[in-house]
Amino acid sequence: MSQSLLESRVGINTMAIIETKNVTYTYPGGTKPSIRDVSIRIEKGEFALITGPSGCGKTTLCRCFNGLIPHFYQGELIGEIIVVGLDITQHSIYELAKHVGLVFQNPENQLFALSVEKDVAFGLENLGVPREEMRKRVDWALNLTGICELRERPPHELSGGQQQRVAIASVLAMQPEVIVLDEPTSFLDPLSAKKIFEVIYELNKTLGVTVVLVEHRLDLTARYASHIVIMDEGKVILDGEPRKILSSEETRLIGVGIPKVTHLYHILKKDGVILGNTAPLSSEEMASLLKEALKT
Amino acid sequence: MIQVEDVYFTYPNGVEALKGMSLTIQNGEFIAIMGQNGAGKTTLVKHFNGLLKPTKGRVLVDETETTKVSVATLARNVGFVFQNPDHQLFSETVEDEIAFALKNFGFKETITKRRVTWALNLLGLTQYRKTSPFMLSGGERKRVALASVLAWNPKILILDEPTIGQDYQQKEKLRQFILQMKTQRKTIIIVTHDVEFVAECNPRVLLMRDGRIVEDGEAKEVLTNLEILTQASIVPPQIAQIFLQLPELGLPKNVIDIYEARNRLLNILEKDIT
Numbered sequence: 159m160s161q162s163l164l165e166s167r168v169g170i171n172t173m174a175i176i177e178t179k180n181v182t183y184t185y186p187g188g189t190k191p192s193i194r195d196v197s198i199r200i201e202k203g204e205f206a207l208i209t210g211p212s213g214c215g216k217t218t219l220c221r222c223f224n225g226l227i228p229h230f231y232q233g234e235l236i237g238e239i240i241v242v243g244l245d246i247t248q249h250s251i252y253e254l255a256k257h258v259g260l261v262f263q264n265p266e267n268q269l270f271a272l273s274v275e276k277d278v279a280f281g282l283e284n285l286g287v288p289r290e291e292m293r294k295r296v297d298w299a300l301n302l303t304g305i306c307e308l309r310e311r312p313p314h315e316l317s318g319g320q321q322q323r324v325a326i327a328s329v330l331a332m333q334p335e336v337i338v339l340d341e342p343t344s345f346l347d348p349l350s351a352k353k354i355f356e357v358i359y360e361l362n363k364t365l366g367v368t369v370v371l372v373e374h375r376l377d378l379t380a381r382y383a384s385h386i387v388i389m390d391e392g393k394v395i396l397d398g399e400p401r402k403i404l405s406s407e408e409t410r411l412i413g414v415g416i417p418k419v420t421h422l423y424h425i426l427k428k429d430g431v432i433l434g435n436t437a438p439l440s441s442e443e444m445a446s447l448l449k450e451a452l453k454t
Numbered sequence: 455m456i457q458v459e460d461v462y463f464t465y466p467n468g469v470e471a472l473k474g475m476s477l478t479i480q481n482g483e484f485i486a487i488m489g490q491n492g493a494g495k496t497t498l499v500k501h502f503n504g505l506l507k508p509t510k511g512r513v514l515v516d517e518t519e520t521t522k523v524s525v526a527t528l529a530r531n532v533g534f535v536f537q538n539p540d541h542q543l544f545s546e547t548v549e550d551e552i553a554f555a556l557k558n559f560g561f562k563e564t565i566t567k568r569r570v571t572w573a574l575n576l577l578g579l580t581q582y583r584k585t586s587p588f589m590l591s592g593g594e595r596k597r598v599a600l601a602s603v604l605a606w607n608p609k610i611l612i613l614d615e616p617t618i619g620q621d622y623q624q625k626e627k628l629r630q631f632i633l634q635m636k637t638q639r640k641t642i643i644i645v646t647h648d649v650e651f652v653a654e655c656n657p658r659v660l661l662m663r664d665g666r667i668v669e670d671g672e673a674k675e676v677l678t679n680l681e682i683l684t685q686a687s688i689v690p691p692q693i694a695q696i697f698l699q700l701p702e703l704g705l706p707k708n709v710i711d712i713y714e715a716r717n718r719l720l721n722i723l724e725k726d727i728t
Contacts, residue, residue, distance in 0.1 A: 185589070187589075188589075210621070211621040211622075211623060211624075212591055212592075212593030212594060212619060212620060212621045212624055213590070213591045213593060213594050217591060217592070263592045263619070264538065264540065264592065266538070266540070315467075317491055317492060317496075318491075318537055318538065319491035319492075320491065320492075341592070341618075341619060344615075344618040344619060345491070345537065345615070345618070345647075346491060346647065347489070347490040347491050347647050347686075347687040347688065348647055348649055348687065348688050348689040349490070349684070349687040349688060349689055350490070350491060350687060351647070352689055374619070374620065374621050374622070375648075375650070377650050377691075377692045413621060413622050413623035414621070414622060415621070415622030415625070415650075417692060418650065418691070418692040418693050418712055419692050419693075419696065421712060422693065422696075422712055422715055422716060422719075425712070425713075425716050426716060426719060426720070426723075429716070429720055431719075431720065431723050440692075441692050441695035441696045441699060442699065444696050445695075445696050445699040445700055448696070448700060448703075448719070449700070451723060452703070452722070452723070
């Protein structure tokens with residue numbers, strides 16, 4: 159199917175690129191659901207951040223977005239999940255993979271080819287992308303993730319951080335409409351992680367790629383988000399605009415680690431110092447709030 | 455005590471991972487080893503429990519050279535929790551996983567049981583006692599791996615990236631646990647990229663780059679030295695970033711604690727108001 163046909167189909171029906179309605183899912187052999195009554199809507203072009211305590215169902219929810227649930231994991235799925243206009247229960251993982259790229263938490267679960275280059279090209283080969291185009295896209299993805307010099311190396315010999323870059327590159331090469339990343343930089347050093355997030359943010363801004371990012375480290379990532387979903391014990395607890403959500407008392411009570419600058423803003427507020435109307439999400443924002451306050 | 459004396463290490467494929475390192479770690483110290491991917495951090499700590507032996511130089515643990523004892527003997531004193539829990543877990547239930555090493559070390563059954571219960575409780579895993587580790591989330595599996603090492607109570611504890619996949623509350627528990635271990639004179643060595651966690655714990659920080667130590671000092675000094683951090687591919691903690699961006703305020707550069715930041719800011723903001 160041509161890209162434009164699909165885009166028009168998605169565009170006409172709805173602007174939501176991911177929509178779940180009352181989704182409850184239990185893994186095979188599980189005694190209780192891992193996600194419960196989840197209804198969320200992610201618009202095309204959003205940068206959505208999903209966070210919440212460990213074991214809250216974030217990863218499980220991501221597995222629904224590319225059909226790994228229910229096709230691979232099976233189990234019991236109740237409710238409706240529409241991704242890029244497709245009902246995931248009615249379409250195969252193979253079909254969904256053309257539209258949704260998933261970067262796993264553990265890169266080892268994703269890589270299998272004999273060289274980095276082959277791993278990154280694998281998805282494109284499957285789609286039957288012409289050779290010249292394939293070469294271009296592989297180079298582009300290797301370049302963006304800073305691993306050009308690793309192209310001949312076997313992925314299983316690489317460090318955890320390098321493997322994560324390969325996993326990200328192989329998803330980027332597919333140029334999917336939606337990229338779902340489950341703690342994609344956990345093994346990377348802070349500067350490399352920051353660079354990767356900036357690349358993803360850039361793709362989101364310039365190409366309009368929808369990003370769904372699962373992360374605990376909000377100090378690093380909150381600044382990029384246009385939408386935050388907070389989960390706890392399988393349920394969606396809060397869903398909306400990042401500054402509002404990270405300023406709410408509930409967020410703190412669940413034990414989500416809000417960015418230090420946002421926290422500092424609220425501590426100062428309690429002390430009677432109000433720096434502007436909206437809470438900062440990055441140190442740059444905090445620094446300019448402080449500059450402003452000291453000017454007057 | 456761990457002594458590293460001019461250690462070089464080259465992997466069989468020719469990669470030179472350590473290029474002349476010397477270092478002493480006293481009993482009861484809490485150390486964070488930081489630095490970019492491929493700097494040699496994991497290679498270094500694998501020398502502490504004898505998993506790797508120096509190509510040149512010596513490593514002594516409690517005054518015994520690591521080449522002179524088996525890994526099994528060293529393991530009794532040096533517990534190692536891997537970065538990726540899947541490299542470590544293999545039992546059918548969480549309980550069996552934690553009991554495994556205890557049985558191997560020849561602990562009595564009653565003690566094994568007590569230790570398992572203690573470790574499960576400490577890491578918030580009691581509800582998963584009978585669950586397969588592979589049914590758990592990434593963050594939970596990481597805690598199972600930690601519990602299985604803590605259970606045998608080693609004198610030196612090495613944690614490779616302990617905060618990966620851990621939420622805020624789990625990290626806070628880990629921090630408190632480490633502090634508690636410190637009061638018992640245990641040596642804790644963490645390898646981590648998590649600058650915010652290090653800023654909260656305030657350990658001695660070793661910064662590595664390209665097989666060598668480039669900085670060794672207090673967290674609040676090392677993590678606010680922008681020049682050296684950039685070389686090691688580390689971003690300063692968020693609180694430090696604010697102060698580094700506002701040199702005109704004349705505030706000290708080495709602030710990483712949120713409450714210290716607040717006090718200093720209140721000072722100048724109030725001064726400004728009056």
